Amino acid sequence: xxxxxxxxxxxxxxxxxxxxxxxxxxxxxxxxxxxxxxxxxxxxxxxxxxxxxxxxxxxxxxxxxxxxxxxxxxxxxxxxxxxxxxxxxxxxxxxxxxxxxxxxxxxxxxxxxxxxxxxxxxxxxxxxxxxxxxxxxxxxxxxxxxxxxxxxxxxxxxxxxxxxxxxxxxxxxxxxxxxxxxxxxxxxxxxxxxxxxxxxxxxxxxxxxxxxxxxxxxxxxxxxxxxxxxxxxxxxxxxxxxxxxxxxxxxxxxxxxxxxxxxxxxxxxxxxxxxxxxxxxxxxxxxxxxxxxxxxxxxxxxxxxxxxxxxxxxxxxxxxxxxxxxxxxxxxxxxxxxxxxxxxxxxxxxxxxxxxxxxxxxxxxxxxxx
Amino acid sequence: xxxxxxxxxxxxxxxxxxxxxxxxxxxxxxxxxxxxxxxxxxxxxxxxxxxxxxxxxxxxxxxxxxxxxxxxxxxxxxxxxxxxxxxxxxxxxxxxxxxxxxxxxxxxxxxxxxxxxxxxxxxxxxxxxxxxxxxxxxxxxxxxxxxxxxxxxxxxxxxxxxxxxxxxxxxxxxxxxxxxxxxxxxxxxxxxxxxxxxxxxxxx
Numbered sequence: 340x341x342x343x344x345x346x347x348x349x350x351x352x353x354x355x356x357x358x359x360x361x362x363x364x365x366x367x368x369x370x371x372x373x374x375x376x377x378x379x380x381x382x383x384x385x386x387x388x389x390x391x392x393x394x395x396x397x398x399x400x401x402x403x404x405x406x407x408x409x410x411x412x413x414x415x416x417x418x419x420x421x422x423x424x425x426x427x428x429x430x431x432x433x434x435x436x437x438x439x440x441x442x443x444x445x446x447x448x449x450x451x452x453x454x455x456x457x458x459x460x461x462x463x464x465x466x467x468x469x470x471x472x473x474x475x476x477x478x479x480x481x482x483x484x485x486x487x488x489x490x491x492x493x494x495x496x497x498x499x500x501x502x503x504x505x506x507x508x509x510x511x512x513x514x515x516x517x518x519x520x521x522x523x524x525x526x527x528x529x530x531x532x533x534x535x536x537x538x539x540x541x542x543x544x545x546x547x548x549x550x551x552x553x554x555x556x557x558x559x560x561x562x563x564x565x566x567x568x569x570x571x572x573x574x575x576x577x578x579x580x581x582x583x584x585x586x587x588x589x590x591x592x593x594x595x596x597x598x599x600x601x602x603x604x605x606x607x608x609x610x611x612x613x614x615x616x617x618x619x620x621x622x623x624x625x626x627x628x629x630x631x632x633x634x635x636x637x638x639x640x641x642x643x644x645x646x647x648x649x650x651x652x653x654x655x656x657x658x659x660x661x662x663x664x665x666x667x668x669x670x671x672x673x674x675x676x677x678x679x680x681x682x683x684x685x686x687x688x689x690x691x692x693x694x695x696x697x698x699x700x701x702x703x704x705x706x707x708x709x
Numbered sequence: 710x711x712x713x714x715x716x717x718x719x720x721x722x723x724x725x726x727x728x729x730x731x732x733x734x735x736x737x738x739x740x741x742x743x744x745x746x747x748x749x750x751x752x753x754x755x756x757x758x759x760x761x762x763x764x765x766x767x768x769x770x771x772x773x774x775x776x777x778x779x780x781x782x783x784x785x786x787x788x789x790x791x792x793x794x795x796x797x798x799x800x801x802x803x804x805x806x807x808x809x810x811x812x813x814x815x816x817x818x819x820x821x822x823x824x825x826x827x828x829x830x831x832x833x834x835x836x837x838x839x840x841x842x843x844x845x846x847x848x849x850x851x852x853x854x855x856x857x858x859x860x861x862x863x864x865x866x867x868x869x870x871x872x873x874x875x876x877x878x879x880x881x882x883x884x885x886x887x888x889x890x891x892x893x894x895x896x897x898x899x900x901x902x903x904x905x906x907x908x909x910x911x912x913x
Contacts, residue, residue, distance in 0.1 A: 357746045386824045386829065387828055391824065470762050473763075491754065
C-alpha cells in the first residue's frame with residue numbers, strides 16, 4: 340500500500356459501468372488520479388452453476404456449461420466432457436477428436452477477435468475495431484449454427500464424442516472461412532498494432548511479473564504475456580493436440596500491449612492448427628458406439644479434466660458417488676483466477692488505465708461469478 | 710384525429726405534407742430510441758451483435774448506446790438478473806427519464822430461464838419494473854431483438870397524446886419511482902412490486 344497525502348476519493352466502478360464487461364464492481368480508492376487501493380466485488384451474476392450441477396444429471400449439466408463463458412461455449416463443453424470421460428473411462432473416436440479441435444480452435448479465434456476489439460473499445464476506439472472483430476465472429480457463428488443449431492449456446496459435445504457429424508459441405512465452408520482468416524489478422528495488425536495512441540496507452544501499463552503470475556495461478560494468454568511458457572495444449576496434450584504443429588507465443592514486457600499482441604499471435608497459431616485439422620480429418624463415427632447416453636452412472640470416484648480455454652486453464656472437478664448426479668461439481672474458471680491479481684496490476688496507475696488493464700484480463704462474468 | 714389517407718396521398722402529389730401533431734411526435738420519438746449501455750449476461754453479447762454491421766440496429770435509430778441512464782430511453786434487460794443485481798436494475802430504471810421503455814431479453818430476464826431453480830436468481834424482472842416487450846430465447850437471436858424493437862416502435866406509434874389512455878410520461882399522476890427492493894433475510898424484500906406484477910393465474 341502506498342502512502343497517500345490528503346483525502347482519498349473512493350469511487351465505486353460498476354456494477355453498471357460500460358467498461359466492466361458485464362456486472363462487476365471495483366471499489367477504487369484514488370489519490371488524485373492514482374489508484375491507491377482496488378477491491379474487486381464479485382457475485383452480481385452468481386447463477387448457482389455449481390449447485391445446479393449437483394442437482395442435474397451429468398448430461399443435463401452440458402447446456403449449463405455453455406453459459407459459463409458464454410462467448411466460448413464449445414471449449415466449455417470440451418472441458419466438461421473431458422472430465423466426465425475421465426471419470427467414466429470413456430474413449431472418444433478419432434473423427435470426434437478432430438471435430439472437437441476444429442470447433443475449439445474456431446472458438447478461440449472468435450474469442451480473441453472479440454477480446455482485442457473490446458480492449459480497444461475500452462481504450463476509446465469506439466466501435467470500429469470491435470466491428471472488425473464481430474465481422475469475423477459472425478462468419479464463425481454461422482459455421483457453429485450450421486453444425487450445432489445454435490449461434491452461441493452450442494451444446495455440442497457428448498461423453499464419448501460429439502452430438503452430430505459435420506457434413507462435407509460444412510467442412511468445405513469451414514475451410515473457406517479459415518482460408519480468409521489470415522487476411523483478417525493482417526488487416527487488423529496493419530490497422531492498429533503500431534497505432535501511436537495504442538502504444539502510448541498500453542506499453543508499460545499493468546505490469547504483471549512472471550513470479551506473481553505463477554504464484555497467483557494465472558493462466559492463459561495473461562500468463563504467456565508475462566513470458567511463462569505454459570500452454571495446456573502442449574503440457575497435457577489432451578485430445579489430439581500432439582499431432583499438430585504449432586508454436587506458443589510468449590510475451591516479454593508483461594504489460595497490456597503484450598497481452599494484446601499475444602492474442603493476435605495466438606490467432607495465427609490457431610489458424611495453423613485449423614488448417615492441419617481440416618486437412619487431416621478422417622471418416623468414421625462421431626460417437627463411441629459403446630457410450631452410454633441413458634441411465635449414465637459413472638462409478639464412484641473423482642476426476643479433474645482441464646483444457647486450454649481461450650482465457651486460460653478451464654477445469655472441471657467432479658466427484659461421483661455412483662449416482663446419476665455428480666456428488667460435487669466444481670468449476671475452475673480461468674477468468675476468475677486471472678482477475679484476483681487485478682489490484683496488483685492497477686496500483687499506482689491512473690484510473691483510466693484500470694479500465695484498460697481490466698480489458699486486458701479478458702473476463703466474462705458468467706464464468707467469474709458462475 | 711387522423712387525416713384521411715386518400716386526401717393525404719392526393720395532397721402529397723401536390724407537394725403538401727399533411728400530418729397530425731401526434732403522428733409527428735410519435736414518429737420523432739420512435740425513430741430515436743436510445744438504449745442504455747447495460748449488459749447483464751449472455752444476451753448482452755447478442756445485443757452487441759445486433760448493433761454491429763451485419764444486423765445494424767442503426768437502421769432503426771437505436772444505435773447510440775448511452776452509458777448513463779439519464780440519457781437513455783430504453784433499457785434492454787439482457788440476461789439473468791440475480792438477487793444481488795435486482796436492486797441496481799430497479800435503481801437504474803428509476804434514474805431514467807420518461808418516456809422510458811423496457812425490453813426483457815431472453816428467458817432469464819422473463820422468468821429466470823434455465824437458472825430459475827437457483828437460489829440467487831430473480832424469477833423475472835417484471836416483478837419490479839413494468840416491461841414493454843418480452844423476447845423469448847436463450848439467447849434470442851439478433852433478429853428477435855430487432856423484431857422486439859419494431860414491436861416497441863409500433864407501440865410508441867399507437868400512443869395518444871391526450872385522453873385516458875395517454876402514456877405514462879404524459880400523465881402527471883403516473884408512478885415515476887418504483888420501490889427498490891432490499892436484501893432481506895432469505896430473499897429480496899418485498900418479493901415483488903404488487904402494483905406492476907400480479908401472481909399469474911395458471912389455468913389447468
